[in-house]
Amino acid sequence: MSYRDDQLIIKAELYAKMPIMLKLLIVKTSSLGDVVHNLPIINDILNHYPDTEIDWVVEAGFADIPKLHPSVKHVIPVAIRRWRKALFTKKTWSEIKVAKQQLSQQRYDLVLDTQGLLKSALLTYLSQGKKHGYDKNSAREPLASYFYDTTHQVSRAEHAVARNRTLAALALGYPIPSGLPNYGITAAMQSQLTLKAPYIVGLHGTSRDSKLWPIEHWVALGKKLAELQIGLILPWASEAELMRAEFIASALGNATVLPKLTITQLANVIGQAKAAIGVDTGLSHLATALGIPTIAIYTDTNPALTGVYAGAQAPAINLGNIGTIPSVEDVTTALDKMLNNNF
Numbered sequence: 001m002s003y004r005d006d007q008l009i010i011k012a013e014l015y016a017k018m019p020i021m022l023k024l025l026i027v028k029t030s031s032l033g034d035v036v037h038n039l040p041i042i043n044d045i046l047n048h049y050p051d052t053e054i055d056w057v058v059e060a061g062f063a064d065i066p067k068l069h070p071s072v073k074h075v076i077p078v079a080i081r082r083w084r085k086a087l088f089t090k091k092t093w094s095e096i097k098v099a100k101q102q103l104s105q106q107r108y109d110l111v112l113d114t115q116g117l118l119k120s121a122l123l124t125y126l127s128q129g130k131k132h133g134y135d136k137n138s139a140r141e142p143l144a145s146y147f148y149d150t151t152h153q154v155s156r157a158e159h160a161v162a163r164n165r166t167l168a169a170l171a172l173g174y175p176i177p178s179g180l181p182n183y184g185i186t187a188a189m190q191s192q193l194t195l196k197a198p199y200i201v202g203l204h205g206t207s208r209d210s211k212l213w214p215i216e217h218w219v220a221l222g223k224k225l226a227e228l229q230i231g232l233i234l235p236w237a238s239e240a241e242l243m244r245a246e247f248i249a250s251a252l253g254n255a256t257v258l259p260k261l262t263i264t265q266l267a268n269v270i271g272q273a274k275a276a277i278g279v280d281t282g283l284s285h286l287a288t289a290l291g292i293p294t295i296a297i298y299t300d301t302n303p304a305l306t307g308v309y310a311g312a313q314a315p316a317i318n319l320g321n322i323g324t325i326p327s328v329e330d331v332t333t334a335l336d337k338m339l340n341n342n343f
Contacts, residue, residue: 022052027113030059032282037160040181041168048174064263068185103127116140121147132171161309180312183289187271199231203278205241210300211280220328222252288316
């Protein structure tokens with residue numbers, strides 16, 4: 001009998017034994033794109049266990065993402081990134097104590113770590129419930145697998161969205177989903193900002209300079225949009241991104257630099273866009289999850305395993321690769337195709 005056959009037998013047994021009223025804790029802390037990639041498992045789970053109560057452990061800076069999903073009951077914020085930088089301060093240990101109390105005070109039927117890192121495994125270990133995660137050959141950090149009660153084999157050659165969905169299915173004992181994912185989130189119908197439609201959101205900021213799309217490309221794209229009477233909306237999250245956005249806008253008459261916004265506020269802006277064009281950044285994944293036609297531009301990373309992943313609501317296209325910078329024509333051609341030749 002093969003390993004996969006064993007998995008199927010275990011899965012059937014789990015499905016038969018799982019309580020109807022299921023209390024579930026998801027552990028997926030970071031980064032923004034990874035948290036977005038995890039959203040589809042919620043609707044997958046609810047399709048098989050509609051009365052499931054779901055809590056989620058996440059980095060405080062990304063807590064707005066699970067909060068966008070109406071079926072996430074309680075979000076437990078942690079601040080591991082900040083704690084590491086100030087590990088020996090009283091404030092850090094006080095916050096850690098509070099997080100430990102939150103994790104241990106609730107008993108769960110199942111705790112699911114879809115991150116597969118030591119930091120997420122430690123958080124999983126502190127929680128109360130049957131703990132599931134990747135096995136040592138599947139986890140991004142193999143040592144994480146030793147903190148789980150039950151481990152599962154999931155191919156590392158799959159896209160992150162597919163890996164998350166497969167792990168959740170194996171852990172909860174239902175068939176592995178094969179259709180397009182449902183991210184399950186929507187933005188508010190109205191933004192607090194007054195923005196002239198139609199517009200495209202230009203997600204120009206990212207974590208490394210090597211991932212940036214050249215400023216002159218953004219300007220050329222903006223001029224193309226101006227010919228079509230489409231605005232270019234430019235968000236930002238750091239001073240460097242603000243300077244870039246202002247420089248791009250200064251060369252255009254149809255560009256608007258947004259004020260600094262929270263993730264929830266920005267989701268509302270993205271949710272009203274005609275499309276989103278972004279570099280390798282978590283916000284490009286958020287646009288996809290919100291059902292907005294999205295083009296992601298890659299210049300220093302391979303999008304095969306972590307690129308934008310289209311849901312059932314709207315298309316998503318990855319352009320570029322390591323050392324391959326998409327041209328403005330590449331982007332406008334893809335956008336025209338995506339919008340059914342109405343661009």
